[in-house]
Amino acid sequence: MTNHIKIEFEAKDVNVRFARIAVAAFIAELNPTIDEAEDVKTAVSEAVTNAIVHGYDGKEGVVYIEGFSYDNTVMISVCDTGCGIEDINKAREPLFTTKAEEERSGLGFTVMESFMDSVHIESKKDAGTTVTMSKRIGKV
Amino acid sequence: MMEFKKVGNSLIVRLDGEIDDKSAKEMRVKIDVEYDEVGAKDMVFDLTKVTFMDSTGIGMIIGRYKRVASLNGCVKVFGANRVVKRIIELSGLGRVVKIYDNERQALGTGGGKND
Numbered sequence: 001m002t003n004h005i006k007i008e009f010e011a012k013d014v015n016v017r018f019a020r021i022a023v024a025a026f027i028a029e030l031n032p033t034i035d036e037a038e039d040v041k042t043a044v045s046e047a048v049t050n051a052i053v054h055g056y057d058g059k060e061g062v063v064y065i066e067g068f069s070y071d072n073t074v075m076i077s078v079c080d081t082g083c084g085i086e087d088i089n090k091a092r093e094p095l096f097t098t099k100a101e102e103e104r105s106g107l108g109f110t111v112m113e114s115f116m117d118s119v120h121i122e123s124k125k126d127a128g129t130t131v132t133m134s135k136r137i138g139k140v
Numbered sequence: 141m142m143e144f145k146k147v148g149n150s151l152i153v154r155l156d157g158e159i160d161d162k163s164a165k166e167m168r169v170k171i172d173v174e175y176d177e178v179g180a181k182d183m184v185f186d187l188t189k190v191t192f193m194d195s196t197g198i199g200m201i202i203g204r205y206k207r208v209a210s211l212n213g214c215v216k217v218f219g220a221n222r223v224v225k226r227i228i229e230l231s232g233l234g235r236v237v238k239i240y241d242n243e244r245q246a247l248g249t250g251g252g253k254n255d
Contacts, residue, residue, distance in 0.1 A: 013162035020160075020192075038192070038223045045194040049161045103168065103203035107195035107231055114230050 002070045003029065011052040011061035011080065019048045019065060019078075026067045027074050031138040039115035040074065040135055046108040047078035047131045053099065055082030055129055073136050081128035088121050142167060144174050147247060149213075151180035156189040159197035168200050172207065181213040184246050188219030198231045205236050214238065218246040 005026050009015045020041040027040055044065070051063045064079040085091045092113070097106035112119045116133040123129040141163065143154040153171055157163070175183060183204055187193075205215040218240040220228055228239065240246040 013160075013165070016160050016162065017158060034223070035226075038226075041192070042194050042227065045160055045192075049194065049196060053161065103164075103199045105195045105199035105202060105231065107198060111195050111227065111230060 001029075002068070004069075005067045006064070008062050008064045011056045011059075011063050011082075013049075013052060015063070016045055016048050016052070019063070020045050023065065023067060023076060027069065027137060030069060030072060030074060033138070036135070036137050040076070040137075043112045043115045043119075043133055043135075044076060044078065046111045047076075047133070050108050050131070051078055051080035051082065051129070053102075053104070054085075055080035057083060069137075072138050073134060075132065075134040077130055077132040079128065079130040084125040084127055085121070085123040085129055086125065088123055092121070142170060144178070146178045146180055147184075149180060150182040150184050150216075150247065151175050151178055152184045152186055152243070152247075154186040154189065158192040159190060159200070160192070160194050161196045164196040164200040168203060171204060175204075175208070181208075181211060183208050183213065183215045184243075185215070185217045186219055186243065187217060187221075187224055190220070190224055193224045193227055195227065195231065198227065198233055201233065201237065216240060216246045218242055 007022055009018060023044045024037055024041050048063055061080060061082055066077045068075045090096055092109045094110040095106040097104040112133055116135045118134050120132045141156050145152040151174065185201060208215050215237040217237050219242060
């Protein structure tokens with residue numbers, strides 16, 4: 001069974017929760033365990049927060065989420081058309097943040113990489129960033 | 141979403157629901173105001189009613205730790221459920237704050253996980 005969704009929403013912090021709930025509903029048909037569902041929700045929360053806080057730097061913008069499910073695998077991509085990441089390798093370093101003054105933990109990508117099976121980042125300066133994550137769900 | 145209780149020199153901060161970017165921003169302002177107003181030294185986070193936390197919650201707790209530590213206080217955390225514990229362990233939060241299973245341990249002389 002395959003499935004595909006696309007959603008978009010304003011880059012506002014209030015919508016991070018909406019994104020978690022929407023993706024949780026999308027993966028529900030794969031019968032995830034509680035841990036698997038929370039893993040995906042948390043990873044999506046991190047990616048969407050990054051898009052809002054870093055991609056758009058709190059300014060107006062739209063966040064796009066696309067989800068694919070096939071067999072027992074779910075793939076979620078979170079995309080923004082914001083400022084892009086200057087150094088992706090540095091951004092992936094645990095605890096690295098460009099916003100320490102805002103109490104940012106610098107753990108977003110670490111969480112995504114720990115809770116999902118794979119994380120792929122594409123980014124271009126002043127064009128935006130797409131984070132694509134996948135996870136095998138509901139193993140028999 | 142939040143309740144406070146002063147016990148001795150400690151301010152217990154009882155959090156409720158989901159902690160993400162939006163709620164963390166709101167919480168930290170209220171927590172800092174309350175901490176200053178009651179003149180507490182230590183801060184104890186009660187996470188028993190927290191159902192979700194991403195890394196913004198970790199950042200919020202570490203931010204409070206920096207303020208409290210500057211006044212020679214310490215920060216403790218107790219009651220995280222299995223799901224919330226996973227991000228706490230991943231973050232290494234236990235290196236800077238003491239983590240307990242319950243309030244009695246956190247406030248009493250019971251050993252913490254990293255004692």
